[in-house]
Amino acid sequence: MARTTSVLSTRVLLVCAAIGVATGVAGGIAGALTPFVIAVAAPFYGLVLGVHVLPGIIAQETLRLPFVAIITHVIAALVASAFAFAFAPRFLGTALLFGGIQELVAAATRYRAWGAWRFFLSGAIIGVLVAVVVFFAAHLSVYAVWVQILYLALSVLGPIAWTAVALWIGVGLRRAGVGRPRPQG
Numbered sequence: 001m002a003r004t005t006s007v008l009s010t011r012v013l014l015v016c017a018a019i020g021v022a023t024g025v026a027g028g029i030a031g032a033l034t035p036f037v038i039a040v041a042a043p044f045y046g047l048v049l050g051v052h053v054l055p056g057i058i059a060q061e062t063l064r065l066p067f068v069a070i071i072t073h074v075i076a077a078l079v080a081s082a083f084a085f086a087f088a089p090r091f092l093g094t095a096l097l098f099g100g101i102q103e104l105v106a107a108a109t110r111y112r113a114w115g116a117w118r119f120f121l122s123g124a125i126i127g128v129l130v131a132v133v134v135f136f137a138a139h140l141s142v143y144a145v146w147v148q149i150l151y152l153a154l155s156v157l158g159p160i161a162w163t164a165v166a167l168w169i170g171v172g173l174r175r176a177g178v179g180r181p182r183p184q185g
Helices: 010-063 068-083 085-108 116-137 145-175
Strands: none
Touching: 010 068, 010 085, 010 116, 010 145, 068 085, 085 116, 116 145
């Protein structure tokens, strides 16, 4: 009888879980810091929110498989919720949105293009989306024009900067052999 292998093998799911837990801790810390950042240095909120791109980018760069971004994002959101339970619905919504965007960009290339440009494209899309949401949610019109510009620029650049961090981590994990499929035997 021929053995069939699933794209989402136990090994792949365990790697997604490990990445999700680690990035969920980072997301939980970011969520816990959010009220302080908004109260003290509101224009930097986009940099804090950008940390939520980590799970999907690390998983996709490490494993280069379909669905790993969304799975890892959901795990990360559940872990982050343990740190800031009040943000649980936001964490899950962000996970589905960011992970969905990352999966759509990967699907548009049929999960065959894994160059850095593809990851930065998803980071830029998320950054623009974050900037639009932040513009309306934070009532930026009450701020001086230069603060509005800074706020929006950091909201776009935050996810792009965190994408660079995620790629660096993902490349390191691939070099360590984490993304390498196990030989069949």
